[in-house]
Amino acid sequence: MTLADRWLLPDGIEEVLPPGAQQIEHLRRRLLDLMDSWGYDLVTPPVLEYLDALLTGTGKDLDLRTFKVTDQISGRMMGLSADTTPQVARIDAHSLARDGISRFCYCRTIFHTRARSLLANRTPTQIGAELFGEAGVAADVEVLSMMLSLLTASGVKNIHLDIGNVGVYRAIAEQAGVTDAQQTELFDLLKLKCASDIDAWAEREIADNNSRKALQLLARLQGTLSGLANGFDKLIALVPGVASELEHLQAVANQVLERFPGVPLYIDLTELRGYQYHTGLVFGAYIPGYGDAIAQGGRYDETGKAFGRARPARGFSADLRVLARLGDFAPERKPLVLAPATGDAALWQYVNELRQQGMRVISCREQDTPQADYSLQIINGQWQLVQVQPA
CATH class of the missing domain: 3.30.930.10 (Bira Bifunctional Protein; Domain 2)
Structure with a gap:
């Protein structure tokens, strides 16, 4: 090295x-x-x-x-x-x-x-x-x-808030009898969100008619809460097991929209991030x-x-x-004070008082070159704060 x-x-x-x-x-x-x-x-x-x-x-x-x-x-x-x-x-x-x-x-x-x-x-x-x-x-x-x-x-x-529910996919996969090998293929297709590829896969792999239609519909269930209401009803008719999960999602989304009306909320039922350990609602902010x-x-x-x-x-x-x-968060800037590096006991006490008041105080030496707001100087026998004039 x-x-x-x-x-x-x-x-x-x-x-x-x-x-x-x-x-x-x-x-x-x-x-x-x-x-x-x-x-x-x-x-x-x-x-x-x-x-x-x-x-x-x-x-x-x-x-x-x-x-x-x-x-x-x-x-x-x-x-x-x-x-x-x-x-x-x-x-x-x-x-x-x-x-x-x-x-x-x-x-x-x-x-x-x-x-x-x-x-x-x-x-x-x-x-x-x-x-x-x-x-x-x-x-x-x-x-x-x-x-x-x-x-x-x-x-x-x-x-922008995105919300999904992996429980919906679990219910469809259970009714369809999706195998582990099939699930791996289906996951890859759902990540790409290509509805036509998912349609073809479901036609080839899923025997149950309702489950096949449900998977094809799932691939198209992305949008606003109000815009997906009809699609949710169709999905429940095909797979009754998704009803409780969709009702839960809608209830959560409605309350969040009430509390944060300025935050756009998008529903995506193909979002399966963390599927191995998530058991219901999933969400992300963008x-x-x-x-x-x-x-x-x-x-x-x-x-x-x-x-x-x-x-x-x-x-x-x-x-x-x-x-x-x-974000645009910025901490409150503390005033910076320069103090001479001396052994003066009165100066030491005054410096401690200023630090307790929230100021930054540097015991300044020859090598120090900070841009300060104040300096400590002796005026009429007492240490006082003097504002530093901009150069």
């Missing part, structure tokens, strides 16, 4: 310098305070823990993104946390195991072997919340409302000009099952650094 190479960071790894680090830290405090005001308790799961607990109920994608190491004490495989949700599920099921509803929030760095997308980095600062113990519409509305409030507090503008979701989440009732306590659960997460970059 050459001397120049030592300064290089690995691909997908970034550092945060001033003043960006200050902006992110102030935003972190603001958003954690917001979630605290909603009654969500802060937790900090370990960065490193045993792999079998870390990957419980998460599916293959998270497994591939997880850094793995061997514990030199026990010989067991361990992993660096690539997602906070499974760890919070363990906390809910085992570490705390509270009765009734539990609400948790978090903000910490996670680690990915590969970035989730071209726009992501490999060490995102994940901020989010999880709600356990309630299965109804109110819980989904609460989590979605807090996510949108968090984005607003970050200064993010022009938010803004124009940015190709990834800036926040996303959903319902995942089975994640705590491996810890002996499967409970209704839903949550959301975002990358704090992305929110800081895309």
